[in-house]
Amino acid sequence: MNVGIIGMGSIGMLMAAYLGRYHNVHVYVRREEQKEKLYQEGIYCDAVGHPVSVEAHLLEEGFPQSHDVLIVAVKQTGLDSVLDYSFPSNTPVLFLQNGMGHIEKLLERPYPSWVGVVEHGALKQDYCHVLHTGKGVVRIASVTKDENIKKIISSLNHYDFPVEYEPDYKEMLTSKLIVNTVINPLTTLFQVNNGHIISNSYLREIAEAVCREACLTLNRSFEKEWERVLNIAETTSENQSSMFKDMMEGRQTEVDAISGYILKKSRTPLPYHQFLIRAIHALQWEKGVRIHG
Template sequence: MKIGIIGAGSIGLLAGAYLGEHHEVHMFVKSEEQRSALAAEGITCGEFPCPVPVYAHLVTEMKEGYDLWLVTIKQHAMDGFLEQDLPADAPYVFLQNGMGHLEKLAQSGLRSCVGVVEHGALAKGPNEVVHKGKGNIQIAVYRRMEPAHGQALSKELHTAHFPVFFKADYEPMLKSKLIINTVINPLTALFSQPNHSILTNPSIHELARLLCEEACSVLGLSFFDEWERVKTIAETTGENHSSMLRDITEHRLTEVDSISGYILDHGKIPLPYHHFVVHAIHALEYERGVRKR
């Protein structure tokens, strides 16, 4: 397939490296510096003996003629992205944290799948990524596509080293990932701790449990099942730093509004722990000059 990947952060680079083994991959990025590095050197990933060659373009150069678009940009970039005159001759797979993009995506008119990423990845430069934890990608049809088409896409993308699985229903898939993100991400960012602190620090553990309870009550999920899943993920990714912690450390805007903020916005009862973490992350963003108000 001829695949366009929009965004070359950690997940975009990781997907570009693995998919570039078997498909014609084109990376679409914002900066000329990154475009030049990717075009000249390909994607470097420690799992491969040599850099994986890819084509590279600026995101303003998107056009028709592709078989699939894979969108890996952050939530807060989605508004601007969807306001563009986007090619509509191929389906899109959106891989964002949280669920804040669903309403905007439904209004876009694009044929779309949504997905969750359960890999650990760390971008080390404009064209280098470290695969820190092997997992999978799960996708489900969202709008204007038949399930059979989504299933066929997942099979074509799937390999033993980079698994892609099809899910029949997008909602439980996204909700379960949202629980993990709204528990682990803000707490590890606030306390500058790796993921295993959810298990090893008694006070962080208690805050995590309370956040999980709040989120499950809003999303209508079983607290027992989801809490066990959160703890399992915290253990298996123990030494990793969450994407929100990396954003804070590198003075970037986080996705807290589309993760914890989504829970807060959809709650019918007071959610004091989510209210606190949203404003606490906002405070860190403000102090680092990436949030204006």
């Protein structure tokens, strides 16, 4: 298949390295320097073991190729500027952002929209190198009706890089959102790896309260979602959350798309979410990072 990927952050690179082994992968980037590097050296992922060559393009030059699927792997905070480009109307577009704030925008688009959650850990080293720090699954669901989704997913799926179809995108994104709203801001505020959510019993009490607020707002079972949070914190216990990484590297965080989305959805006050959003903004201010929106 012919796969396009927009955004060469850690997740985009991981997808390109694994899919590029068996598919024709085109990547779209912002900087000429980045394009040149990727064109010349390909992508090297430690777990794949050999460089994978990709065709690199500048995003601003549009889409010269037709793709079977176009994957948007930019951060939530960079999504709006990507949505300004006109995508081919017959190509399904797979969005891999955290949060749920972007879903409404996708419903209006002329192309088939899919959403995915990536349950892998990945760490970008430079333009060409990415580390696969935690093995998982890519789950994909369609937002707008699409007959081809299962066929394409089964072509992308591979035993050492599983890609799975999910029938209900809301269910899938909601679970991911709850995990993110608990683990991300707390690990960032306390500057700890994911596992501390479980091992530090005081942090665990806070995490439980945050999870309760989220489940109440999104109308989900606390017991079920809390179980999921604990599982993920345990399997990724040595990992740093994406928000913690963003903060350490002085980038804007996705707190508004994650915790902010839940706070906005709620009709009652959510003091722990409100505290955490303010806290992450306060930390960004201390680091001199512009607040989004």
